[in-house]
Amino acid sequence: MKHTVKTIQKMRNENQPITMLTAYDFPTAKKINDAGIDMILVGDSCAMVVHGHPDTLTATMDMMLLHCGTVARACDRTMVVADMPFGSFQYGVEETMRNAARFVTEARVDAVKFEATHNHIAKTKAIVEMGIAVVGHVGLHPQAVGALGGLKVQGKDMDSARKVVSEALALQEAGVFAIIFEAVPAKLSAYVTKKLDIPTISIGGGPGCSGQLLVTPDVLGLYDNFTPSFAKQYQKFGAIMLDTFKQYKEEVISGEFPGEAHSYKMSDEVLEAIEK
Ligand code: KIV
Numbered sequence: 001m002k003h004t005v006k007t008i009q010k011m012r013n014e015n016q017p018i019t020m021l022t023a024y025d026f027p028t029a030k031k032i033n034d035a036g037i038d039m040i041l042v043g044d045s046c047a048m049v050v051h052g053h054p055d056t057l058t059a060t061m062d063m064m065l066l067h068c069g070t071v072a073r074a075c076d077r078t079m080v081v082a083d084m085p086f087g088s089f090q091y092g093v094e095e096t097m098r099n100a101a102r103f104v105t106e107a108r109v110d111a112v113k114f115e116a117t118h119n120h121i122a123k124t125k126a127i128v129e130m131g132i133a134v135v136g137h138v139g140l141h142p143q144a145v146g147a148l149g150g151l152k153v154q155g156k157d158m159d160s161a162r163k164v165v166s167e168a169l170a171l172q173e174a175g176v177f178a179i180i181f182e183a184v185p186a187k188l189s190a191y192v193t194k195k196l197d198i199p200t201i202s203i204g205g206g207p208g209c210s211g212q213l214l215v216t217p218d219v220l221g222l223y224d225n226f227t228p229s230f231a232k233q234y235q236k237f238g239a240i241m242l243d244t245f246k247q248y249k250e251e252v253i254s255g256e257f258p259g260e261a262h263s264y265k266m267s268d269e270v271l272e273a274i275e276k
Pocket residue numbers: 022041042043044045046083180182203215
């Protein structure tokens with residue numbers, strides 16, 4: 001059975017930790033689905049970890065729709081959340097609604113997420129009223145890297161801690177069914193989690209949230225241009241890939257590949273006949 005806003009809320013109510021990972025392609029999403037991970041975020045982190053850009057600002061609607069559709073086709077259990085790219089929810093309410101709708105009608109995802117602040121509460125409400133499930137995102141907003149002057153922990157001082165609390169409460173009020181806490185001190189996200197009725201999901205938000213999220217290429221050891229301190233590398237697949245490609249090159253040069261097992265056969269008579 002596929003996860004819904006109801007089953008995710010039930011997990012939070014029963015104190016079962018919610019697991020979430022990012023995905024951008026079909027084979028990875030399929031493995032995440034088959035491993036029983038509850039939710040996938042098709043993050044705009046895709047611009048960095050898949051497309052090689054220095055930040056997430058270059059992600060577009062076309063890029064996100066393509067990856068979201070690919071991931072959604074792989075998931076029959078995991079709930080798929082689309083991350084709305086920079087520029088897709090900053091202008092009018094109507095444009096934001098149209099862009100949110102494209103993710104559910106064209107890519108067939110289960111929910112959308114965007115880096116909403118107090119300025120986007122009306123838009124959040126409008127999308128929820130359309131019938132689309134929405135995930136909030138507080139703490140570090142990577143799309144605001146320019147104004148923030150870098151990707152840094154948020155909510156350590158009084159003003160920014162108050163901002164995290166008030167945004168989370170406003171988002172819950174606006175109807176989001178979950179909120180991601182990115183790069184927020186563990187004590188603060190634990191405090192807000194207790195104040196809220198909906199699940200909180202941590203990425204660098206500590207163990208006091210209702211669930212955890214990591215960027216999959218960080219988990220697999222496939223991206224080393226930028227690794228935040230909260231990311232945990234479980235495997236070194238990047239090193240395995242490098243060795244594999246070197247081995248392939250060596251075998252082609254030495255003539256070991258392709259051997260008989262990887263070549264097609266034909267009878268000598270055919271070759272003799274075409275010689276004539
Ligand atoms: O794009 C992304 O992967 C995200 C998470 C880091 C929250 O937004």
